[in-house]
Amino acid sequence: MRYLPLEPSDRQAMLAKIGAPDIDALFADVPEEARLDGPIRDLPNHASEMAVDAAFRKMARKNSAAADMPFFLGCGAYRHHVAASVDHLIQRGEFLTAYTPYQPEIAQGTLQMLFEFQTQVARLFGTDVANASMYDGSTACWEAIVMARRITKRGRAILSSGLHPHYVSVAKTMARFTRDQIVHSAPELVAQGDTDSLLDQIDDDTSCVVVQYPDILGRIADMSALADKAHAHKALLIAVVTEPVALGALTPPGEMGADIVVGEGQSIGVGLNFGGPYVGLFGCNQKYVRQMPGRLCGETVDAEGKRGYVLTLSTREQHIRREKATSNICTNSGLCALAFSIHMTLLGEAGLRKLAAINHAKAVRAANRLAEIPGVEVVNDAFFNEFTVTLPERARRIVRTLADQRILAGVSLNRMYPDEEALAHGLVVAVTETTNDEDIETLAEALEAALASTREEVPA
Amino acid sequence: MSMNNQGRPTQPDMAEGTVKTFTGNRALMLEEPLIFEIGAAEETGVDFEDVPETESRLGGLERNQPIGLVGLSEPETVRHYTRLSRMNYAIDLGLFPLGSCTMKHNPRLNERVARMKGFADIHPLQPVDSVQGALEVIHDLGEWLCKLTGMPAVAMSPKAGAHGELCGILAIRSALEARGDAREVILVPESAHGTNPATAAFAGYRVEDIPATPEGRVDLAALEERLGSDVAGVMITNPNTCGLFEPDMKRISDAVHAAGGLVYCDGANFNAIVGRVRPGDLGIDAMHINLHKTFSTPHGGGGPGSGPVVFSEALAPYAPLPFVEKQGDHYVLIEEETAEDHHASSFGRMVAFHGQMGMFTRALAYMMSHGADGLKQVAEDAVLNANYLLRSLEDVLDAPFGASGPCMHEALFSDKGFAEGFTTLDLAKALIDEGYHPMTMYFPLVVHGAMLVEPTETESKDALDQFIGALRSVVERAKAGDETMHGAPVHAPRRRLDETAAARKPILVWQEPEQAEAAE
Numbered sequence: 001m002r003y004l005p006l007e008p009s010d011r012q013a014m015l016a017k018i019g020a021p022d023i024d025a026l027f028a029d030v031p032e033e034a035r036l037d038g039p040i041r042d043l044p045n046h047a048s049e050m051a052v053d054a055a056f057r058k059m060a061r062k063n064s065a066a067a068d069m070p071f072f073l074g075c076g077a078y079r080h081h082v083a084a085s086v087d088h089l090i091q092r093g094e095f096l097t098a099y100t101p102y103q104p105e106i107a108q109g110t111l112q113m114l115f116e117f118q119t120q121v122a123r124l125f126g127t128d129v130a131n132a133s134m135y136d137g138s139t140a141c142w143e144a145i146v147m148a149r150r151i152t153k154r155g156r157a158i159l160s161s162g163l164h165p166h167y168v169s170v171a172k173t174m175a176r177f178t179r180d181q182i183v184h185s186a187p188e189l190v191a192q193g194d195t196d197s198l199l200d201q202i203d204d205d206t207s208c209v210v211v212q213y214p215d216i217l218g219r220i221a222d223m224s225a226l227a228d229k230a231h232a233h234k235a236l237l238i239a240v241v242t243e244p245v246a247l248g249a250l251t252p253p254g255e256m257g258a259d260i261v262v263g264e265g266q267s268i269g270v271g272l273n274f275g276g277p278y279v280g281l282f283g284c285n286q287k288y289v290r291q292m293p294g295r296l297c298g299e300t301v302d303a304e305g306k307r308g309y310v311l312t313l314s315t316r317e318q319h320i321r322r323e324k325a326t327s328n329i330c331t332n333s334g335l336c337a338l339a340f341s342i343h344m345t346l347l348g349e350a351g352l353r354k355l356a357a358i359n360h361a362k363a364v365r366a367a368n369r370l371a372e373i374p375g376v377e378v379v380n381d382a383f384f385n386e387f388t389v390t391l392p393e394r395a396r397r398i399v400r401t402l403a404d405q406r407i408l409a410g411v412s413l414n415r416m417y418p419d420e421e422a423l424a425h426g427l428v429v430a431v432t433e434t435t436n437d438e439d440i441e442t443l444a445e446a447l448e449a450a451l452a453s454t455r456e457e458v459p460a
Numbered sequence: 461m462s463m464n465n466q467g468r469p470t471q472p473d474m475a476e477g478t479v480k481t482f483t484g485n486r487a488l489m490l491e492e493p494l495i496f497e498i499g500a501a502e503e504t505g506v507d508f509e510d511v512p513e514t515e516s517r518l519g520g521l522e523r524n525q526p527i528g529l530v531g532l533s534e535p536e537t538v539r540h541y542t543r544l545s546r547m548n549y550a551i552d553l554g555l556f557p558l559g560s561c562t563m564k565h566n567p568r569l570n571e572r573v574a575r576m577k578g579f580a581d582i583h584p585l586q587p588v589d590s591v592q593g594a595l596e597v598i599h600d601l602g603e604w605l606c607k608l609t610g611m612p613a614v615a616m617s618p619k620a621g622a623h624g625e626l627c628g629i630l631a632i633r634s635a636l637e638a639r640g641d642a643r644e645v646i647l648v649p650e651s652a653h654g655t656n657p658a659t660a661a662f663a664g665y666r667v668e669d670i671p672a673t674p675e676g677r678v679d680l681a682a683l684e685e686r687l688g689s690d691v692a693g694v695m696i697t698n699p700n701t702c703g704l705f706e707p708d709m710k711r712i713s714d715a716v717h718a719a720g721g722l723v724y725c726d727g728a729n730f731n732a733i734v735g736r737v738r739p740g741d742l743g744i745d746a747m748h749i750n751l752h753k754t755f756s757t758p759h760g761g762g763g764p765g766s767g768p769v770v771f772s773e774a775l776a777p778y779a780p781l782p783f784v785e786k787q788g789d790h791y792v793l794i795e796e797e798t799a800e801d802h803h804a805s806s807f808g809r810m811v812a813f814h815g816q817m818g819m820f821t822r823a824l825a826y827m828m829s830h831g832a833d834g835l836k837q838v839a840e841d842a843v844l845n846a847n848y849l850l851r852s853l854e855d856v857l858d859a860p861f862g863a864s865g866p867c868m869h870e871a872l873f874s875d876k877g878f879a880e881g882f883t884t885l886d887l888a889k890a891l892i893d894e895g896y897h898p899m900t901m902y903f904p905l906v907v908h909g910a911m912l913v914e915p916t917e918t919e920s921k922d923a924l925d926q927f928i929g930a931l932r933s934v935v936e937r938a939k940a941g942d943e944t945m946h947g948a949p950v951h952a953p954r955r956r957l958d959e960t961a962a963a964r965k966p967i968l969v970w971q972e973p974e975q976a977e978a979a980e
Contacts, residue, residue: 001834003567003756005920006841014848014921018866023840026847026866027736029705034741039832043607046831049569056825060578062593064586073583076812083506085538087575090760093552094545097566099897100762101548104959105952106892109548110761113541116495119969123528129968132762135619138812166812169796173780173808177630177663220519251521264812274594275584275813276619277764289966295762300962303947303955312962335760342541345495346505348531353523354504357511364514382519403587411585418796433508 001046066272066408070439072366074386074430075216075411076137076164076242077275078267080355081434086269086342090335100295100334104310105302110334111309114297117341124247124344125239125261126254127283131294132311133337134280137264138170141210141240143282143293144260145171148208148236149180150291156205159184161194162215164242165416171210180207186420189390191381193221199229206235208260213239213253214246216416217379217428218386227257236260243267244281245432246384248356260284269343270336279336289313295332355433359385363431366440370429373448379426386430388413391447393454395427401450407443489953492543496970499530505537547953548761549897555919555927559870559900559912560653560701562731562753567829570756570822579821584813588793594817595791598784601824605749605770608835610740613776615769616783617815621728624748624767625659625695627780627810631746631771632693632722633663634778634807641720643692649678651702651904656695656726665692672906676702676861676872680711687719697726698742699733699868701904702861703846703912713743722746722774730754731842731916732869735835745772751816755823766819777805782814841917842869845924849915852928856935860907869916875909879941884909887938889956892949894930 006014011023020026027035039045047055066079073079090096094109101107101114114132121130134140145157157175159168159182168184175182183201187194193215202209209230214220227237239253241263253261265279266272284292290313298312347355363385367378375392391398395412402409413426431440484491516522532540549556556563574580582591602614615631618624629646636643646660650669657667670686671679678696694716698706706712713723725739725747731754733739739747751757751766759765771779781803782795793814794803830838843866850871854862858876861867875884888898888911900912915924937945949955 001830001837003565003829004834004837004841004917005923006844006917010921011841011844014844018844018847018851020847020866023844026840026843027705027733029707029865030733030737031707031710031742033710034737036736036738039836040607040735040738041832043604043832044828046834047828049829052569052825052828053573055828056573056576056579056821059593059596060573060576062591062596063578063582064590065577065581066583067577067581071583073585075585077584079581079583083534085505085534089538089541089545091571092542092545094548094550095541095761096571096758097551097563098548098761099556099558099561099563099759103549103888103892103898104957105889105949105954106549106897107547107761108953109544109546112492112494112544112547113761115968115970119496120529122969135623135764136812139619139623139810164812166809169809170811173630173810176808177633179664220521222519222521247523248527249518249523251523251525252527255525271580272583273580274582274591274817276811276816277766277818279764289968296966296968298962299967300958302957306954308954308957310957310959310962312959312966312968314963332762333764334762335758336764338541338761342537344529345499345532345540346534346537347529348499348504349501349527349529351504351506351508351531352527352529354508354511355506358508360516360518361512361514364517365512367517368514380517382517382521384518400587400589403590408583408586408590415585 064406069406069408070442071408072410072429072431072443073408075416075428076166076264077272078243078430078432079272079434080245080267080432082269082271083343083346085346086339089342090339095338096335101311104308108308111297113338113341115299115309117337118297120341120344121281122283124244124252125283126252127261128286129289130281130283131292132297133332133334134282134294135333136276136278136280137240137242137262138167140262140280140282141167142171142174144238144262145180145208145210147260147291147293148238151288152207152235154205154207155179156181156183157207158198158201158209160198160211160215161185161187162217162219163210163212163240164216167240186417186423187217189379189388189423189426191379193219195221195226198226202229202233202235204233206233208236208238210238210240213241214243214384214386217388218383219380220250220382220384222256223253223258224256238262243384243386245356245359248352249360249384259288265336265340269339277333277336279333279340358433359431362433362435363387366429366431369440369444370447373444373451375451385432386428388426388428390425391427392451394424398447398450402446405446407446409443409447490543490546492540494970495532495540496530499532501526501530503531503533505532505534554895555915555923556897557899557913557915558897559914560728561900562914562916563759564756564916565918566756566758567826569829570825573825574818574821579817592791595784595793597820597824598814599786599791601820602784604824604827605768608734608738609747609770610738611770612773613771613779615771615779617780617811618748618767618769619811619816620763620765621748621750621767622655622659623810624769625655625726626662627769628724628746628748629659629663630807631775631778632724635722635775636692638805643690645691647683647686647691647694649696651700651906652695652697653701653726653728660695675864676704677706678708678712680708683712684715687715687721689720691719691721693722693724695724695726697729699729703867703870703872704861704864705868709742717743728753729869732839734839735832736839745775751819751823756826757819757822764816764819766816777803778807780808780810781806838917845915845917845919846871848924849913849928853931856932870912870914872907873911873913874907878938882938882941882945884911886945886948887934889948890934890937890945891930893951894934896927896930
């Protein structure tokens with residue numbers, strides 16, 4: 001077998017050294033009832049690289065790749081161009097096949113990269129510090145809610161209706177077990193978000209208010225008033241950013257008073273990957289740093305006084321604190337953090353700003369074009385690269401119809417909120433630098449035709 | 461070499477004729493500044509078209525302050541990260557005997573299949589008809605995991621091992637609550653991974669230790685004594701963290717079940733038994749599987765991992781959303797909207813979207829490559845390599861459970877016999893100078909100065925023999941009281957780093973020198 005270097009003669013020599021008659025002797029502690037008489041049945045035996053490659057090609061062909069058709073999906077995962085050098089660099093074996101940097105003298109590559117990553121994330125978010133990444137945006141969001149509970153010693157979290165419904169689901173699932181109270185309602189198809197109603201709900205029992213920026217419908221709202229009210233009640237404001245490219249164009253949450261900013265870093269350097277692996281981003285104010293979950297990389301010096309980096313503040317972590325740890329999380333998302341950081345380095349300040357400007361301009365063009373279609377209305381006043389339209393009929397049907405024509409039109413709100421009939425006509429459309437004018441025109445014409453044909457089928 | 465008055469070297473090992481260089485570099489050992497020290501705000505390594513002319517619809521929230529990022533051109537970027545990469549140790553460079561972490565070779569076929577555009581360039585919310593091949597991968601991988609573990613159900617979405625643990629414990633709590641039997645204690649052996657008690661506490665349980673026997677196994681009598689109507693279950697690692705198989709595992713499971721509890725098994729050490737023993741035959745109810753350990757998806761310098769959880773019939777109904785089902789020759793994705801008809805008792809969603817797809821493709825490619833026969837050989841070679849290390853070292857290094865019989869895929873040693881003032885840390889740092897990543901240190905906690913050595917099955921006998929030689933050499937030095945060990949490593953890109961200073965006044969982000977000074 002190509003991955004196993006031992007030869008039969010090696011195995012014999014090694015068994016002799018051990019003093020075991022055969023390999024079964026090394027498994028003598030396995031109780032009788034759990035011993036198998038050979039390889040597990042109902043599973044195939046080994047296969048060549050060529051055969052496995054072919055099997056995967058066959059399965060891959062059954063999927064419609066975003067690059068092969070006009071593509072407008074967002075809602076927490078975005079299609080952006082990833083520079084070729086990003087994928088080359090993350091495949092260097094010294095990054096790819098390294099472990100968590102517990103031996104800092106021989107892990108300075110990973111550690112320095114994490115220090116640079118933390119700095120990039122903190123600056124993007126407008127927070128003082130950031131950690132070395134989390135699993136993804138949804139788990140980072142829940143960890144932020146838990147952190148707010150630790151800081152405020154209160155258990156009532158108010159979630160904006162504009163927060164990604166999967167993030168809400170994760171919080172609700174976890175809160176059932178931790179006995180946190182989650183306050184949340186579904187969004188409405190209106191131009192403004194729910195800032196006013198959130199303001200009304202903040203009280204002295206509130207641990208935190210969680211708002212997404214831009215929100216699930218693509219809307220953008222100033223969160224300064226929420227920060228002020230939350231702080232007046234000694235609660236925290238948590239901002240969630242699922243599309244970090246937006247912060248190349250928008251005022252960062254930290255600048256508007258958010259105490260903790262979390263997000264999904266996928267859209268910078270990582271790729272769609274059917275939902276994972278992604279990379280959770282987590283930033284906060286300096287004064288809360290010891291309550292922060294996840295790994296942290298810090299600067300120090302070595303025995304000769306040379307600058308170097310180590311994992312630090314590990315007394316918060318589970319391998320030291322066990323049941324008193326700030327979180328049970330062990331792994332971060334190192335390689336995705338590396339991809340994020342490399343891509344951010346390639347972009348730089350100027351590149352990120354330009355990328356953001358292109359995204360926004362193309363989205364404005366798309367919104368204007370779709371608004372010309374009879375019966376289609378753009379819900380948003382403000383948006384970055386994603387906006388919501390209402391259709392004269394159920395968006396899910398239209399999405400399926402267009403998918404059959406090899407156009408991936410967007411995410412129907414019915415997919416995200418199956419129980420909310422009031423949202424069933426909503427379609428969330430994302431536009432990035434990878435979208436061209438021809439894609440927008442193709443979508444607009446196909447959408448118009450699909451709406452016209454269903455009007456003929458089902459007379460009003 | 462100059463020595464201070466404790467006899468420790470104060471300079472890196474400056475051989476005769478070595479000169480200090482202008483750059484601080486030493487030939488292929490290259491120093492590299494931070495991107496913030498070499499980049500500039502206006503510099504970029506990505507070219508874009510011009511921004512199309514449109515009105516702004518940012519709602520008056522345009523960013524009006526600099527972000528503070530810097531950019532580099534592509535050649536500078538490639539050089540920066542290539543230089544950084546060379547300061548890392550990695551499996552691709554050599555044996556990586558980190559106990560409990562299963563640092564095995566990462567096949568490159570897996571990288572190729574994960575990057576096929578049909579997997580890498582698909583969106584998680586595409587209509588399911590347009591992602592049938594992706595759902596097929598998730599489904600098939602789940603089938604492999606069920607058959608390899610002898611368990612009837614699997615949850616695929618957990619993002620890593622600790623997340624999988626949480627998944628298992630939440631399923632246990634849901635099952636107990638569903639039968640109206642609130643229990644509040646989870647029993648955890650004292651040798652457990654730190655994540656186990658952290659997970660149980662996070663899920664709202666009180667954690668109590670179960671002691672180990674002098675032979676390094678769970679004390680069955682003590683466990684039976686403690687079981688009762690307040691015990692929700694046990695979290696047990698098998699093979700355990702002392703590197704031993706728990707011969708009483710089935711009796712432990714039976715005892716826990718008889719007392720109305722459920723059994724969680726930490727699958728971190730599955731590599732020792734994959735293809736040879738099915739945990740389902742030992743009576744467990746839930747076990748997470750680290751795809752980044754047993755099934756060779758790369759560790760990536762600390763993730764991403766993936767931690768699917770297999771379940772018994774008793775826990776299957778409570779598994780989290782979403783999951784993939786095969787209906788005829790069509791694959792469906794069971795999410796919130798479809799769950800009511802199918803899995804009303806699911807405890808809910810743990811994560812956005814559907815789990816670590818990029819890890820699923822890699823792990824499935826690995827399983828298909830090895831097949832049932834190859835995976836059995838994986839376990840056997842992993843165990844053979846570890847026992848070979850154990851028996852080749854036990855004459856110089858104390859093996860506290862060496863008399864307990866064969867070890868599984870990792871061998872445990874203690875610092876007994878080292879000269880006064882010499883520690884496991886000294887030995888580990890000396891191993892770095894020998895060109896190896898150290899073993900796991902000071903874990904498990906039940907052994908003084910523990911060294912947990914896991915070679916994995918992807919090492920040749922020659923590689924093991926050289927490692928044995930290196931380890932024997934540094935052990936002899938530790939026993940003889942070779943003071944130079946306190947200064948190790950001397951050949952690494954950095955000498956020992958001051959972790960105390962790092963924690964006392966944490967510097968977690970770079971600041972422009974003038975701001976850093978002002979903050980002093």
